[in-house]
Amino acid sequence: MKIIPAKTAGFCMGVRRAVNIVLELVERTDQPIYTLGPLIHNPQVVELLKRRGVVPAESLEEIKSGIVVIRSHGIRPQLREELEKRGLKIVDATCPRVARVHKIVEKYSQQGYLTIILGDAGHSEVEGILGFVQGEAYIIEEPEQVQELPEADKVLFVAQTTQSQEKFQKIASALKNRYPQLKEEELKIVNTICDSTERRQNEVKELAGRVDAFVIVGGKKSANTRRLKEIAEQEGKPAFLVETEAELVPEQLRAFPRIALSAGASTPNWMIRRVYEELRQIALLEHSLPFRLFQRLVRLGVILNFYLGLGAGLLALLSGVFLREKIYLLSGLIAFFYIFAVHNLAVLSRPGLLEVIEPGRGRWFLRHRQSLMSISFLGLVLGGLFAFMHSIWSGLLYSGLVFLSLLYQVPFGRKNQRGLFPYQSLMDIPGSKDIFMALAWAVVIVLVPMVEKTELHFEPRFWLLFSIIGLMVLSRSILQDFRDLQADRMVGKETLPILLGERKSRWLVNFIILTGLIVSFLAWQFSGIGISIWGLFLGMAWLWLCVPLFTIRTVIQGLRAELLIDSGFILAGALAVSYTHLRAHETSLHLVCRLLLE
Ligand code: SF4
Numbered sequence: 177m178k179i180i181p182a183k184t185a186g187f188c189m190g191v192r193r194a195v196n197i198v199l200e201l202v203e204r205t206d207q208p209i210y211t212l213g214p215l216i217h218n219p220q221v222v223e224l225l226k227r228r229g230v231v232p233a234e235s236l237e238e239i240k241s242g243i244v245v246i247r248s249h250g251i252r253p254q255l256r257e258e259l260e261k262r263g264l265k266i267v268d269a270t271c272p273r274v275a276r277v278h279k280i281v282e283k284y285s286q287q288g289y290l291t292i293i294l295g296d297a298g299h300s301e302v303e304g305i306l307g308f309v310q311g312e313a314y315i316i317e318e319p320e321q322v323q324e325l326p327e328a329d330k331v332l333f334v335a336q337t338t339q340s341q342e343k344f345q346k347i348a349s350a351l352k353n354r355y356p357q358l359k360e361e362e363l364k365i366v367n368t369i370c371d372s373t374e375r376r377q378n379e380v381k382e383l384a385g386r387v388d389a390f391v392i393v394g395g396k397k398s399a400n401t402r403r404l405k406e407i408a409e410q411e412g413k414p415a416f417l418v419e420t421e422a423e424l425v426p427e428q429l430r431a432f433p434r435i436a437l438s439a440g441a442s443t444p445n446w447m448i449r450r451v452y453e454e455l456r457q458i459a460l461l462e463h464s465l466p467f468r469l470f471q472r473l474v475r476l477g478v479i480l481n482f483y484l485g486l487g488a489g490l491l492a493l494l495s496g497v498f499l500r501e502k503i504y505l506l507s508g509l510i511a512f513f514y515i516f517a518v519h520n521l522a523v524l525s526r527p528g529l530l531e532v533i534e535p536g537r538g539r540w541f542l543r544h545r546q547s548l549m550s551i552s553f554l555g556l557v558l559g560g561l562f563a564f565m566h567s568i569w570s571g572l573l574y575s576g577l578v579f580l581s582l583l584y585q586v587p588f589g590r591k592n593q594r595g596l597f598p599y600q601s602l603m604d605i606p607g608s609k610d611i612f613m614a615l616a617w618a619v620v621i622v623l624v625p626m627v628e629k630t631e632l633h634f635e636p637r638f639w640l641l642f643s644i645i646g647l648m649v650l651s652r653s654i655l656q657d658f659r660d661l662q663a664d665r666m667v668g669k670e671t672l673p674i675l676l677g678e679r680k681s682r683w684l685v686n687f688i689i690l691t692g693l694i695v696s697f698l699a700w701q702f703s704g705i706g707i708s709i710w711g712l713f714l715g716m717a718w719l720w721l722c723v724p725l726f727t728i729r730t731v732i733q734g735l736r737a738e739l740l741i742d743s744g745f746i747l748a749g750a751l752a753v754s755y756t757h758l759r760a761h762e763t764s765l766h767l768v769c770r771l772l773l774e
Contacts, residue, residue: 250274294344380436388434405417517559648745678727
């Protein structure tokens with residue numbers, strides 16, 4: 177079974193804008209926040225927003241005071257007046273494309289045009305549009321209804337933004353036949369279907385030729401999501417509409433060799449990713465047992481941060497080669513255990529976030545929380561043991577680092593507290609995670625194995641390695657944050673891409689990687705440092721290749737993306753270590769490598 181994710185899946189501009197407006201409001205105000213009905217047609221997002229204090233009110237009576245956010249669907253002007261009369265503060269998150277329909281309808285109906293709207297009767301967007309009509313208006317859903325329309329001198333035809341293009345064109349030509357006497361300016365046809373909707377629909381049509389079935393992710397009440405299902409079915413392909421991965425039925429899906437995955441405009445990326453991960457698990461059942469075992473092993477390695485730990489361990493070996501031209505096995509073990517343990521503890525300290533964004537890892541961590549906690553602490557202890565075996569000073573430094581890492585993660589304040597330190601833990605300080613992680617990695621990989629005696633002599637190449645490792649980890653961290661952007665905002669986590677904005681962060685990550693590449697290249701040219709610098713250079717270049725995957729693509733393949741990005745560390749370390757090993761044994765392969773690289 178092959179899964180093909182649609183490129184257009186993820187929040188549309190209007191929904192993203194509305195969610196961002198609400199989340200910014202949550203940060204800025206202490207007043208109660210209400211939305212008139214759910215902010216978007218996605219129960220999971222609405223539930224998360226509820227936890228952050230955003231209440232979806234079913235009627236005006238429920239709202240006594242505070243701020244009312246107008247949803248992307250917009251509202252009738254009369255309702256807005258009513259809200260103002262009640263003294264409520266209004267924040268307008270109407271999608272600009274919906275607001276455009278309001279303006280068109282208002283303008284032409286004032287000039288005496290009969291308004292015809294292609295839309296779902298009773299849908300809040302249609303209700304909002306109707307409020308701007310000054311005169312008569314008709315809602316139609318099918319071309320056949322055109323014949324029932326009354327005589328008119330002037331007619332305006334618009335559509336709810338999420339309607340299907342095909343239906344719009346059919347009704348437009350039916351209207352031309354219904355009113356043959358009207359000139360072009362008297363029969364005004366304005367296609368108000370949003371291009372985001374159109375792109376999604378076109379992609380479903382295009383994919384229909386290449387796949388055997390569709391899985392559409394989104395709220396069951398979402399008009400545009402249901403429309404995608406309808407289009408897929410019209411194209412002759414079975415389509416399954418699911419709100420979460422729990423609704424997938426493996427027996428049903430296994431009958432189809434190729435499945436396309438699409439999603440409505442109000443479906444967050446993390447939910448699409450959860451469904452994608454689950455589909456991949458279902459697909460895996462078709463393979464042979466050894467292949468499945470191998471896949472599960474790799475998956476487990478990534479989920480439990482073994483793979484990341486391995487990358488850190490290899491970088492620590494590279495550090496030995498870089499600084500002392502020797503492979504220190506102990507430093508590899510120290511870094512492996514520390515990174516494995518600290519990253520697992522960081523995930524375990526945020527169960528709320530897990531529920532949202534980390535499908536594979538989330539379930540695992542929540543199910544095995546206690547055992548994982550014990551294994552992680554055991555990892556920290558083992559790392560300490562190896563550090564003390566290396567030298568007493570390494571052990572002491574390692575212990576200090578572990579203390580700071582735990583202090584960084586432990587919540588000591590109250591939730592949502594105000595004042596001088598309005599955070600629950602140090603980890604909650606906006607943007608601090610990326611910087612702390614980069615420093616911790618650089619310390620455990622470069623500094624801990626260095627401190628063998630009281631007198632430390634930090635040569636320039638020490639600082640060079642310390643900064644390149646720091647830069648590598650910082651860029652990995654920022655790229656990871658890109659992946660979880662929507663969910664992080666939803667749960668109130670402030671990462672660098674959230675603080676700086678996506679554009680600036682993309683610049684920042686490119687700048688960091690470029691700096692790392694230039695520094696390592698110059699070091700190789702002028703300092704006489706051998707193959708280990710090439711390892712760092714390749715690791716950085718690898719990260720650079722990953723930038724578009726994390727910052728541009730809307731649906732990223734969760735753990736696979738993580739596997740890919742962490743391979744940069746493994747590549748860097750493995751290259752330096754294998755070369756040093758070959759050199760120690762003066763093999764012909766070493767000579768060939770030396771000819772090529774040195
Ligand atoms: Fe706005 Fe289009 Fe999204 Fe509707 S689908 S909210 S019109 S961007």
